[in-house]
Amino acid sequence: MLALILESPERLWWSFVLLVPLLIHLLRRRHYHQHGWAAMEFVVRAMQEKSQKARLQRLVLMIVRVFILALFLLAVSSPQSGVSKFDVDNISSGTHYVFILDASYSMGTIDQVSGDSAFEIAKQEAFELLHRLPPGDVVSVLTIGDFERWVIESPANDFQEVVVAIDEIELQVGGGNVKTVLESTADLILESRQAHPDLLHSHVMVFTDLEQNVWTGLVGEESEDGSPLKRLKELGQVSVVGCQVDPRSNLALKSLTCSYPQGAFAKDVVVMAEVECYYQEEAASPGISWYVDNQFIRRDELEIQQGQLSTISLPLNNLDSGSHQVEARLDDDSLAIDNSRWIVFDSPAK
Structure with a gap:
């Protein structure tokens, strides 16, 4: 149900001005004394028809004036629209929400249908949840990545501020460890309860694609004493919002090395x-392109299946002596961040 919230309801006392158009309408009505005059009867009939039209015009004018004044009063009362629910969930229960956004590199994987990355989906899920939170609840925001970072540490009740902060989070270039993030989250909840005794409940929400590079350190420790996940469940509720995507394909360059087969x-x-190869379409023919000193050399097609590792070699002969840079680039796929690597090496004298 649509609700209208007025930030300045006291200004509605000005509603008495809505009577002004009515008073003007009444004062401008003219009263006539009627005198019989046979010669003017036809004129009277014509004036009666004209008078009915004039009264209708004055009535419409009065309604328009009232409507304009009502809109003005509504505007100065600072209205805000929102969603009202006849439900106890719409009343704050003193809940401290902790949003944990997975910002590790795998969240950059793009869905082949929607074109959105898992990271963009995670942000949208967080925005929608914020929209449903009742006034009075508070939110903290933390990221998973190369380094954990509190985006909002002190519990915030300004949801617009939280939206802006989440929108500014950027994807990181490495993996992450959810275990250390959950430990920090448990510590924050305890500190917040000491500082704000009215925060009776906590709800941790993790927005992630559930890739192994993030969750490896936590698997199998859920029930162990001292486990951060067990601590959080004792403090409140823990939820995982899956943000998985359906990628077209995803190959990763794991390493780039060089060797001197005939000696240094x-x-x-x-x-x-x-x-x-993490994901691969059956009909696809992926390839790797080689660049030496920023010059394209060749492209090799890869024969690789999902779940396999493959090594591709580029022999280089008769290079000028000195330093050289070689770049390997995989064909574009659903995750661009792991598609290229560089290596710099020295070539001996000829």
Whole structure:
């Protein structure tokens, strides 16, 4: 049900001004004394028809004036729209929400249907939940990534501020460890309860794609004493919001190395790329492109299946002596952050 919230309801006392158009309408009515005059009867009939039209016009004018004044009063009362529910959930129960957004690199994976990344989906899920929270609840925000970062540590009740803060979170270039993040979350909840005794409940919500690189350190420890997940369940509720996507394909360059097959002072150099396939369409023919000193050299097609590792070599002969840079680039796929690597090495004299 649509509700209208007025930030300045005291200004509605000005509603008496809505009587002004009515008073003007009544005062401008003219009263006539009627005198019989046979010669003017036809004129009277014509004036009666004109008078009915004039009264209708004055009535419409009065209604328009009242409507304009009512809109003005509503505007100065600072109205806000919102969703009202006849439900106890719409009344704050003193809940401290902790939003944990997975910002590790895998969250950049793009869905082949919607074109949205898992990270964008996670943010949207958080925004929708914020929209449903009743006034009085508070929110903290933390990220999972190379380094944990409190986006909002002190519990905030300004949901618009929380929305802006979440929107400004950027994807990180590495993985993460959810275990250390949950430990920090448990500590924050305890500190917040000491500082704010009215925060009787806590609800931790993790927005993640559930990739193993984040959850590895927590698997199998849920029931152990001292486990951060067990601590959080004792303090309140823990929920995981799955933000998985359906990628078109995802290959990753795991490493890029070089070797000197004929010895450190030989002229031949071999660069080797290790590629892992996470997802792969059956009809796809992925490839890897090689660049030496920013010049394209060649593209090799990969014969690799989902779940496999493959090594591709680039032999280089007769390079000029000195430092050289080699870049390997995989074809575009659903996760761009792990598609390229660089290596710099020295070539011996010829």
